[in-house]
Amino acid sequence: MLRKSLALAALGLALGLSWAAGPAFAASTQEEPKDVHWSFEGPFGKFDKEQVQRGYKVYREVCSACHSMDLMYYRNLGQKGGPFFDPKYQNPNENPVVKSLAHDIQVKDIDQDTGDVISRPATPADKFLAPFPNEPAARASNGGALPPDLSVITRAREGGPAYIYSLLTGFKGPPSDMSLPAGKYYDPYFPGDLTSSMKPGMAGHKPPVGGAIGMPPPLADGKVTFDDGKPSTVNEEAYDVVAFLEWAAEPKAEERKQFGLGAMIYLLIFSGLLYASYKKLWKNIEH
Amino acid sequence: MSGHSTYEPKSGLETWLDSRLPILRFANDTIVTFPTPKNLNYWWTFGAILALMLGIQIVTGIVLAMHYIPHVDMAFNSVQRIKRDVNYGWLIQGMHANGASMFFLAVYVHMFRNLYYGSYKAPREVLWLLGCVIYLLMIGTAFFGYVLPWGQMSFHGAVVITNLIGALPVVGHAITTWLWGGFAVDDPTLNRFFSLHYLLPFMIAGVVGLHIWALHVPGNNNPVGIDVRSPQDSVPFHPYYTVKDGFAISVFLILYGVFVFWLPDALGDAANYIKANPLVTPQHIVPEWYLLPFYAILRALPNKLMGVIAMFGAIATIFVLPWLDTSKVRSMRYRPTIRLYFFIFVLDCIVLGFCGAHSPDDLVIPGVVGPQFLDANLNSFVWLSRIAALYYFAYFWVITPLMGLTETPLPVPETISSPVLSHPAAMPAGAAASPEKRG
Numbered sequence: 001m002l003r004k005s006l007a008l009a010a011l012g013l014a015l016g017l018s019w020a021a022g023p024a025f026a027a028s029t030q031e032e033p034k035d036v037h038w039s040f041e042g043p044f045g046k047f048d049k050e051q052v053q054r055g056y057k058v059y060r061e062v063c064s065a066c067h068s069m070d071l072m073y074y075r076n077l078g079q080k081g082g083p084f085f086d087p088k089y090q091n092p093n094e095n096p097v098v099k100s101l102a103h104d105i106q107v108k109d110i111d112q113d114t115g116d117v118i119s120r121p122a123t124p125a126d127k128f129l130a131p132f133p134n135e136p137a138a139r140a141s142n143g144g145a146l147p148p149d150l151s152v153i154t155r156a157r158e159g160g161p162a163y164i165y166s167l168l169t170g171f172k173g174p175p176s177d178m179s180l181p182a183g184k185y186y187d188p189y190f191p192g193d194l195t196s197s198m199k200p201g202m203a204g205h206k207p208p209v210g211g212a213i214g215m216p217p218p219l220a221d222g223k224v225t226f227d228d229g230k231p232s233t234v235n236e237e238a239y240d241v242v243a244f245l246e247w248a249a250e251p252k253a254e255e256r257k258q259f260g261l262g263a264m265i266y267l268l269i270f271s272g273l274l275y276a277s278y279k280k281l282w283k284n285i286e287h
Numbered sequence: 288m289s290g291h292s293t294y295e296p297k298s299g300l301e302t303w304l305d306s307r308l309p310i311l312r313f314a315n316d317t318i319v320t321f322p323t324p325k326n327l328n329y330w331w332t333f334g335a336i337l338a339l340m341l342g343i344q345i346v347t348g349i350v351l352a353m354h355y356i357p358h359v360d361m362a363f364n365s366v367q368r369i370k371r372d373v374n375y376g377w378l379i380q381g382m383h384a385n386g387a388s389m390f391f392l393a394v395y396v397h398m399f400r401n402l403y404y405g406s407y408k409a410p411r412e413v414l415w416l417l418g419c420v421i422y423l424l425m426i427g428t429a430f431f432g433y434v435l436p437w438g439q440m441s442f443h444g445a446v447v448i449t450n451l452i453g454a455l456p457v458v459g460h461a462i463t464t465w466l467w468g469g470f471a472v473d474d475p476t477l478n479r480f481f482s483l484h485y486l487l488p489f490m491i492a493g494v495v496g497l498h499i500w501a502l503h504v505p506g507n508n509n510p511v512g513i514d515v516r517s518p519q520d521s522v523p524f525h526p527y528y529t530v531k532d533g534f535a536i537s538v539f540l541i542l543y544g545v546f547v548f549w550l551p552d553a554l555g556d557a558a559n560y561i562k563a564n565p566l567v568t569p570q571h572i573v574p575e576w577y578l579l580p581f582y583a584i585l586r587a588l589p590n591k592l593m594g595v596i597a598m599f600g601a602i603a604t605i606f607v608l609p610w611l612d613t614s615k616v617r618s619m620r621y622r623p624t625i626r627l628y629f630f631i632f633v634l635d636c637i638v639l640g641f642c643g644a645h646s647p648d649d650l651v652i653p654g655v656v657g658p659q660f661l662d663a664n665l666n667s668f669v670w671l672s673r674i675a676a677l678y679y680f681a682y683f684w685v686i687t688p689l690m691g692l693t694e695t696p697l698p699v700p701e702t703i704s705s706p707v708l709s710h711p712a713a714m715p716a717g718a719a720a721s722p723e724k725r726g
Contacts, residue, residue, distance in 0.1 A: 028570065043549040071367050148561075152367065155552060156560035252370065252377040259378065260548020267541050274534035281530055285522060286704070287325045 029209045030191040031170070033162040038243055043257055047247050052083035054226050055244025058237050061224050063150060066142060066215075068130035071151035072248055074102035075124040081254045083247065093124045105129050143183035145214030154246045161242045163189065168238040170210075171217040177202040184212035292316050317503060322521035323528050324509035326703050330400040331507065332535030333393050335528075339536055340390040341495060345488050347383040355435065357481035359474045362437035363562040378547070385546040387429050388554045391577035393539070394422060398605075403629060405617030406508040412609040414501040417494055419606045424491045426578065426602075431484035433575060437477065438559030443572045445472045445480070451585070454592040471565070511700055512617025520703040571646065579643030580636050584679065586647050587672040589662055597676065604683045611683055613691030621697040625690040632682045635675050642672035 039048045056077065059069070077084045078092030089095040102122040107129055111118045122129065131147075132138035139146050154161045166189040174186040179199045186194075192211015219237045226232050247253070294312040296302040305312055354373050356365040369376040398418070401407055407415035434445045449466055453459040468475030506515060515521050522528075546553060554576060558569045574582050581598050588594040619626045647669035650656070657666030664670070 071364065071371065076371075152560045156557055158557050160557075250370065250377070256377055256381070256548055256551070260544060263548065264541065264544050267537055267544060271534060271537040271541065274530060274537050278530045278534050281526060285325055285527070 028191045028193050028211070029207075030211065031166070031188040031209055033159040033166040033189060034169070036162050036165050036239070038161060038239075038246070040243065040246060040253070043260070045257070046254055047081070047083075047243065049083050049085075050228055051240050051243045052247050054224075054228070054230060054236075055240040055242070055247075056083055057226065058219075058224050058241035059150070059244055062218050062237075063241065064129070064131060066131055066138070066147040067150045068132070068147075069128040069151045069248060070130065070149050072128040073124070074098055074105075074122060074126055074128065076248070076251055077101060078124065079251065081247075081251060083244070095124070098124045102126060143214060145183075147215070150245055150248070152249045154242065154249045161246050164245060165238050165242045167213075168219055168241070169235055175208045177205050178208060180212050184214060185216055186210065187213050293320050317499070317524075318529075319523065319525040321503065321524040322506065322515065322518075323524045324507050324515055324520060324703055325522045325527070326509050326511065327507060327528070327531075328510055329535055330396065330404075331509075332532045333397040333400065335532035336393045336536055336539050337390070337397060338495065340386060340393055341488070341491060343382060344386050344390060345492070347379045347386065348485070348488065350379050351383055352485060355481075357435070357478050359437060359477055359563070362435060362477060366436045381547045381551045382543075385543065385551065385554060387432060388546070388575070388577065389539070389543045390425065391429070394425065395577070398422070399633060402608075402632075403619050403626075404508055404510060405512055405612070405614075405619065407609045408612060408615075408617050409609070410505045411501070411508060414498065414505070415609055416606060417498040417501055421491055421494050421498060422605075423602065424487050424494065428484060428487040428491065429575065429577070431480040431487065434477065434480045435484060436559060437563045438556075439561045439563055439567070439569050440556045440559040440572065442472060442563030442565065443569055444574060445476065447572055448574075449476075451591075451595045451598075454595045456592070508617060509703060510618060511620065511703055513699060513701075513703060516702050517704075573644055576640065576644075579641075580639035580679075581643070583639040583643035583668075583672040584676045586643075587669065587676045601676075601679060604680065608683060608687070611687050613688050614694070614696070615691075616696045616699060618699075621699050622690075622694060623697065624694040625686070628682060628686050628690065631678070635678045635682070639672060639675045639679065642668045642675060647672070 039045055039051070059067075075092040075098065076082055078089065078095035078098035079085060080090075082092065084095060084097045084101070085092070086095055086097070092098055102124050105122040105126075106119045107122045107126050109118055109120050110116070132141065135146060148156075154164055157163050159166075167187055170187050170189040172186055172188060174180050174197075177199055178186070178194060178197050180186060180197055186208070188208065188210030190211040190213045192213075194207035194210070194212065197212060198205055198207060219234045219241075221233050224232050224237055226236075230236060250256075292312055292315075294305075294309075294315040296305045296311070301311055304310070351369060354365065354369045354376065356362055366380065369380050371377075373379070401415070401418070430444075430448060434441045449463055449472060452466065453463045455462065464470060466476070467473065468479060506521075509515075556573065573579065581601060584601050585594040585598040588597055614622065614625075616622055619629055645668040647667060648663065649668050650664070650666050651668055651671050652666055655666050657664050659665070660670065
């Protein structure tokens with residue numbers, strides 16, 4: 001009935017419709033995300049800078065071919081808490097590593113003298129280059145599917161980082177009783193309902209857990225060469241890129257936790273003092 | 288209790304001001320010398336906590352409004368920009384978003400305390416009504432505020448709730464179109480919701496002023512529920528309750544801080560990190576936790592208009608509570624029978640909250656396929672919400688009036704000071720009374 005209410009809402013709603021008589025939707029299924037752990041978890045967790053650097057490289061060389069990160073600027077990479085932060089360059093726009101990372105990328109601009117569209121190397125102040133100019137272009141290049149923006153992706157999915165990691169490492173050949181349309185790939189961690197993807201004659205079989213995703217398995221062993229010599233297995237690539245994505249989802253997370261620790265210690269002491277004052281003040285009042 | 292003012296101007300300037308605008312006298316009489324029952328427990332500290340939360344929400348909200356852009360194409364990104372590029376924006380936004388939850392948590396404790404100790408009864412009916420108005424305004428403000436980040440849940444929540452008005456016969460559609468400023472939830476809707484979200488908190492602040500005024504005429508109720516009879520029964524508000532409330536506020540801030548600093552997204556929905564897209568409907572549209580019980584009542588009924596009436600009826604019911612209660616005894620400490628029904632009622636509200644969070648056709652006990660009853664499985668959340676909604680209304684409309692007429696209350700002490708010496712509930716003096724009851 002809830003889904004019914006959604007359908008109603010989306011349709012703009014008619015008067016007096018019964019909530020109970022809705023069409024039955026088949027249930028969407030998915031595997032529980034894998035049990036993975038990162039250094040950034042918990043109130044004291046911090047990002048492993050080198051891991052986030054490797055993760056950026058995975059994003060840059062693999063993910064960014066299809067996925068935008070519209071909320072990210074190259075300067076973010078060199079800001080306090082960022083993977084390329086250097087205390088010598090408090091202003092990330094001056095950080096030479098960030099400058100050269102940006103410089104490798106060509107962005108479109110307008111020539112201020114002629115008004116022509118030109119290409120120029122990016123600067124730290126530029127937004128991460130988006131792979132497609134607009135949504136129809138993105139869909140046209142991806143068999144109709146829209147690769148989601150990755151800026152806050154680890155927050156935008158139930159299960160968070162563990163879900164993204166499981167999805168990236170979970171691709172499987174489809175079970176034999178199932179036939180997927182071209183351009184669709186089976187991943188047990190992707191939520192979906194595969195009832196309609198059963199081969200003819202197999203309709204009575206219970207469909208496998210998971211869904212069909214429009215993204216082909218993006219990672220492969222050795223696909224990215226890590227600068228620090230870390231062996232690039234699929235698991236490592238996924239593990240690192242998720243750390244990068246989690247950092248990008250909230251670049252101020254470390255600052256938040258650190259500030260919070262100070263604030264909480266202050267509040268605990270303050271509460272203690274107030275309690276002592278309260279006890280002293282009320283000592284002679286019968287209540 | 289407000290009675291005679293004890294303020295004495297201490298300087299020439301204060302004397303001069305006192306004969307022109309006695310604002311210092313007013314402040315002194317309200318927050319310094321105001322006689323307050325000496326037996327208030329920690330449940331009474333939530334009034335001060337709520338005042339603080341309103342202040343925090345207004346201050347953080349004003350700063351957020353300086354950076355927020357109420358436009359369908361930019362609202363989502365502008366909230367993210369606040370968290371990324373505004374100095375301490377993550378803190379201000381986190382305090383505001385989690386502050387709403389904390390505000391409601393405190394208001395629910397405040398309201399349940401009120402029910403338990405009968406604070407709504409004569410002569411405090413107007414105080415209670417003003418509180419209900421504040422609560423209603425809070426619901427409106429929270430709803431408008433939740434739409435502003437323009438995530439998927441913001442948008443589709445706004446669609447579902449505004450469409451409820453469309454259930455009204457004849458005029459429903461016209462009113463919805465008028466509310467939307469168009470034929471769907473869109474840019475004009477977002478703009479007016481932003482405007483109203485900025486307006487309502489100041490209306491709340493105004494009603495809070497009246498609420499405190501109405502409190503200071505009869506004075507505080509207290510855990511034994513009998514009036515202050517002698518000066519020994521009360522203490523001046525300052526320093527006794529400023530320090531006690533201050534301690535409670537500080538502890539409450541620790542809880543608030545856990546969410547702001549360490550679990551900033553725990554109370555939110557992942558779908559709201561996706562920019563609103565009218566063409567993609569999230570699988571489960573649910574309101575924030577504090578409105579789930581009403582959402583459950585809405586969906587408990589098979590007909591939309593009936594659901595809407597029940598939901599608004601649930602809120603309207605609390606307004607008339609002072610006239611439904613037939614008992615003259617305020618505190619449930621001396622009403623053992625209804626006390627049991629009260630605790631069931633608290634539990635019932637929590638159950639309604641769970642029902643609101645689940646799909647109505649989800650099974651309550653997984654794996655057990657119960658019998659079909661009327662239109663739904665008996666083991667589904669829809670039946671649980673029906674039973675829970677029935678108890679919700681029965682508590683106010685049947686149990687409360689009947690109980691006052693039929694129960695036998697325990698003997699009520701003569702004065703506030705007397706039960707202090709021998710604590711009620713047959714507790715031997717000096718025994719370890721539950722600390723939260725002693726304050």
